Amino acid sequence: MSLLELCYVSKEYPLRASRKTWFKTNPSVKVVKDVNLTINKGECLALIGESGSGKSTLAKLIMKLETVTSGQILLDGQMINGKQVTDLTIYKRIQLVLQDSSTSLHPKMHVEEILKEPIHNYFPEQMVEWEEMFLKLLKLVGLDHSYLSRYSHQLSGGQKQRVCIAKALAVQPDLIIFDESIASLDRDSQASIVNMLKHIQKKEQISYLFITHDLQAAQTLCDQVAVMYQGEIVETFSNWDLRQLKHPYTRSLVHILNKNSFEEKTV
Ligand SMILES: Nc1ncnc2c1ncn2[C@@H]1O[C@H](COP(=O)(O)OP(=O)(O)OP(=O)(O)O)[C@@H](O)[C@H]1O
Numbered sequence: 001m002s003l004l005e006l007c008y009v010s011k012e013y014p015l016r017a018s019r020k021t022w023f024k025t026n027p028s029v030k031v032v033k034d035v036n037l038t039i040n041k042g043e044c045l046a047l048i049g050e051s052g053s054g055k056s057t058l059a060k061l062i063m064k065l066e067t068v069t070s071g072q073i074l075l076d077g078q079m080i081n082g083k084q085v086t087d088l089t090i091y092k093r094i095q096l097v098l099q100d101s102s103t104s105l106h107p108k109m110h111v112e113e114i115l116k117e118p119i120h121n122y123f124p125e126q127m128v129e130w131e132e133m134f135l136k137l138l139k140l141v142g143l144d145h146s147y148l149s150r151y152s153h154q155l156s157g158g159q160k161q162r163v164c165i166a167k168a169l170a171v172q173p174d175l176i177i178f179d180e181s182i183a184s185l186d187r188d189s190q191a192s193i194v195n196m197l198k199h200i201q202k203k204e205q206i207s208y209l210f211i212t213h214d215l216q217a218a219q220t221l222c223d224q225v226a227v228m229y230q231g232e233i234v235e236t237f238s239n240w241d242l243r244q245l246k247h248p249y250t251r252s253l254v255h256i257l258n259k260n261s262f263e264e265k266t267v
Pocket residue numbers: 013014031049050051052053054055056057058
């Protein structure tokens with residue numbers, strides 16, 4: 001059953017920031033082109049593609065951080081890219097975890113306050129049980145209660161990402177978008193967070209849109225992969241068999257992944 005559907009979604013940016021007049025329109029560039037994409041309930045979809053192919057723009061369009069030029073974004077069949085839907089309604093159902101957690105964590109708030117904020121905003125009636133909720137959230141992301149009193153500068157990169165994930169989970173969303181959320185971490189932290197996300201997804205039945213350059217992580221975590229190339233979704237697949245992939249760009253990516261894992265095994 002589909003949770004999020006993108007129907008012919010496009011985004012154009014003006015090439016220059018000049019003013020439009022009656023005799024002249026600004027030239028624009030289309031960075032997302034008629035994208036059709038579905039994320040089912042409880043599914044994890046990876047979005048891969050070369051730098052500049054439009055992946056983050058797509059995430060921003062879903063989160064209403066950018067306006068759609070044309071097309072529709074539907075959540076449970078309801079259009080969410082119109083003016084009538086408030087940002088709060090969207091953020092209650094969809095959360096975004098970015099690569100650079102330092103921008104998402106207030107430097108003067110300790111972890112307890114960071115986690116309290118979404119619970120206070122979205123579930124004020126549950127504030128009485130907040131202590132229990134914090135501990136559950138921290139446990140889900142592999143941290144213990146001793147982290148509640150720490151400030152973000154007292155956390156490692158991996159721990160900061162875990163707190164950001166806990167903050168997103170506090171809202172009890174249906175979908176979490178991870179935009180290169182583990183890219184800045186070392187290999188061990190990446191593997192550990194990918195395993196943790198897999199565990200959380202199975203336990204909480206949340207859907208993920210996992211934007212990444214890391215094909216190995218996508219293979220471990222995701223049920224389906226969508227490939228973006230120059231603003232278009234050129235292929236969607238669930239079988240990593242090179243012979244079944246059609247687009248040359250996907251084939252070259254998977255070929256490199258297979259070669260690297262063969263070399264790792266033979267070292
Ligand atoms: N506000 C903007 N104004 C004009 N062009 C923009 C704007 N934001 C993004 N772009 C352009 O849109 C294209 C897609 O950018 P986007 O950040 O979505 O790519 P991406 O696939 O996420 O890349 P990466 O993997 O490097 O993060 C790029 O060519 C970028 O320069």
